[in-house]
Amino acid sequence: MSDRDARHDQARGLSQMLIRAAEQTKADFAETVAPFGLPVHLARAVLMLTTPVPMHELADRLACDRSYITNLADRLEERGLVTRVPGADRRVKLLELTDSGLAVRSQIADAVAERSMVLLRLTNEERQALARLLEKLVVTQRD
Amino acid sequence: MSDRDARHDQARGLSQMLIRAAEQTKADFAETVAPFGLPVHLARAVLMLTTPVPMHELADRLACDRSYITNLADRLEERGLVTRVPGADRRVKLLELTDSGLAVRSQIADAVAERSMVLLRLTNEERQALARLLEKLVVTQRD
DNA sequence: TATTGTTATACTCTATAACTATA
DNA sequence: TATAGTTATAGAGTATAACAATA
Secondary structure (H helix, E strand, O other), X not given: OHHHHHHHHHXXXXXXXXXXXXXXHHHHHHHHHHHHOOOHHHHHHHXXXXXXXXXXXHHHHOOOOHHHHHHHHHHHHHOOOEEEXXXXXXXXXXXXXXXXXXXXXXXHHHHHHXXXXXXXXXXXXXXXXXXXXXXXXXXXXXX | OHHHHHHHHHHHHHHHHHHHHHHHHHHHHHHXXXXXXXOHHHHHHHHHOOOOEEHHHHHHHOOOOHHHHHHHHHXXXXXXXXXXXXXXXXXXXXXXXXXXXXXXXXXXXHHHHHHOHHHHOOOHHHHHHHHHHHHHHOOOOOO
16 A cells, blocks of 8 residues: 555656646747747647648647647638648648748747757757657657 | 757657657546546546645645636535535635545555556656656746 | 538636635 | 635637538
8 A cells, every 4th residue: 555655656756747847848839939929739830831731631740630720720821821722632721831931930940949948958968868768658659 | 040940850859759758648647547437637636635635725736726626626526526624714625535535546546556657668767867857857846 | 432621519628707705 | 905715707729510522
């Protein structure tokens, strides 16, 4: 009982730190992109659009429903950051960054590179060690 | 530009792994407690109630609004896991586990100890290394 | 028949504001 | 006047189901 409790406490402590670190990472990202008037999910999508992407594929990459991509696309279009362009298969629409979107993407990428906690607080060796540990922890899945 | 992009990519890769590891940790916890019919937030609250806790204090510990604690308490009471007991200060109500709640708490603690990924996938040294790295990453705040 | 994107709708999580009982 | 808990309500985020166009 007290042995199990000790194991539980250890697991909880580490898990909480992990979750807290991740939440802080998300909060940092949110703060970093806030000056651009972008909620986190729009900013993530913008960063993914290095090249035009079919909406259903974006749904796969973001692990969400297609209907939610419609929602994101609407909001990104309202801000003038993307346009829907027709694909070869006429059912498909691709999201493509506008010039304004490209500019924003570049600025966001810069800001993230400058402000990322994993870059600011860890040395190169520490980042490698962290990556190795996290890999052991995470179930392998598609990229 | 390509230097910044490289830094951005490195930051993004590590950040994504961190977030993915945390999400997996949450998902594992959710799966672990699902057999008890408990959503994550109720299970977390149950684990915190090692001793009766004033509702406002639980709000502090969970970093959420008092009104949400009312919500949690209602749902925990519906399931017969806690009761509201009056405090010395007559404005205060404490949440206290029922016998059933105590039993569930013990079972959950066991299940978490058995199934935690940070315990199953990492050696003791690795856990210590991970804890050290996460500490560097996380802004110090109250416990 | 299956797939893409859209629409309408609904659900979960969580907060804000106003309220009451008490301090 | 300030604090604890409650209530009503609202917003964000996201999913489900039904649908039209296309394959």
